[in-house]
Amino acid sequence: MFPKVQDEYIPEPKHTSPDEVETVVGPSVHVEGDFASEGNIIVKGMVSGNVKTSKLLSVEEGAKIFANVRAGDAIVAGQIKGNIKVDNKLELTESAQVLGDIWCKTFIVAPGALIMGRVSMDGLSIEDDKKAKKIPGLRTRIKEFSEGESEEE
Numbered sequence: 001m002f003p004k005v006q007d008e009y010i011p012e013p014k015h016t017s018p019d020e021v022e023t024v025v026g027p028s029v030h031v032e033g034d035f036a037s038e039g040n041i042i043v044k045g046m047v048s049g050n051v052k053t054s055k056l057l058s059v060e061e062g063a064k065i066f067a068n069v070r071a072g073d074a075i076v077a078g079q080i081k082g083n084i085k086v087d088n089k090l091e092l093t094e095s096a097q098v099l100g101d102i103w104c105k106t107f108i109v110a111p112g113a114l115i116m117g118r119v120s121m122d123g124l125s126i127e128d129d130k131k132a133k134k135i136p137g138l139r140t141r142i143k144e145f146s147e148g149e150s151e152e153e
Contacts, residue, residue: 027062034067041071043078054087061095068100083117 023037029045036052043051043063050067051057057071063078070085077093083100084090090104094112101117109115 025063050082059096061093 022040022042024042025031025035025045025047027044031045031047031049033049034052035041035047035049038055039053040056040058041051041053042058042060043065044060046064046066048066050070051065052070054072057069057074059065059074059076059078059080061077065078065080065082068082068085069080072087073089074084074086075091075093076084076096076098078095079097079099081099084098084102084104086102086104088104089106089108090102091108092098092110092113092115094110096110096113098113098115098117102115102119103121104119105122107119107121
């Protein structure tokens with residue numbers, strides 16, 4: 001009835017670059033000590049030590065890292081107890097739990113993700129100008145505005 005589809009042959013790459021290399025910490029593996037890789041890292045188990053890669057770090061649901069993390073990009077669905085420093089994009093899924101400070105350029109947080117710590121992002125261009133804080137009559141105008149809202153209710 002339906003024509004038979006033949007499987008298409010896709011040749012395997014002969015040389016792998018560091019971008020394509022993945023290091024996987026399996027669900028039953030517990031790594032103690034600092035852990036670094038030139039390629040992508042996928043953590044499914046537990047790491048008790050600093051984790052560092054200039055590429056993508058994936059912390060899967062159920063995985064745990066107890067130390068500081070440094071990566072080019074990161075997707076976290078598991079638990080991290082330590083500071084996270086990501087050069088580009090950090091994504092926390094709904095199952096992510098982070099206890100530590102976060103530094104990144106782009107930050108994506110799904111509803112349900114838990115964070116206890118400070119978040120700092122690169123690219124902020126608002127200047128802290130003490131003169132801008134001293135606008136004459138600003139407090140009076142804010143107070144009048146607030147009082148006006150409560151009278152209308």
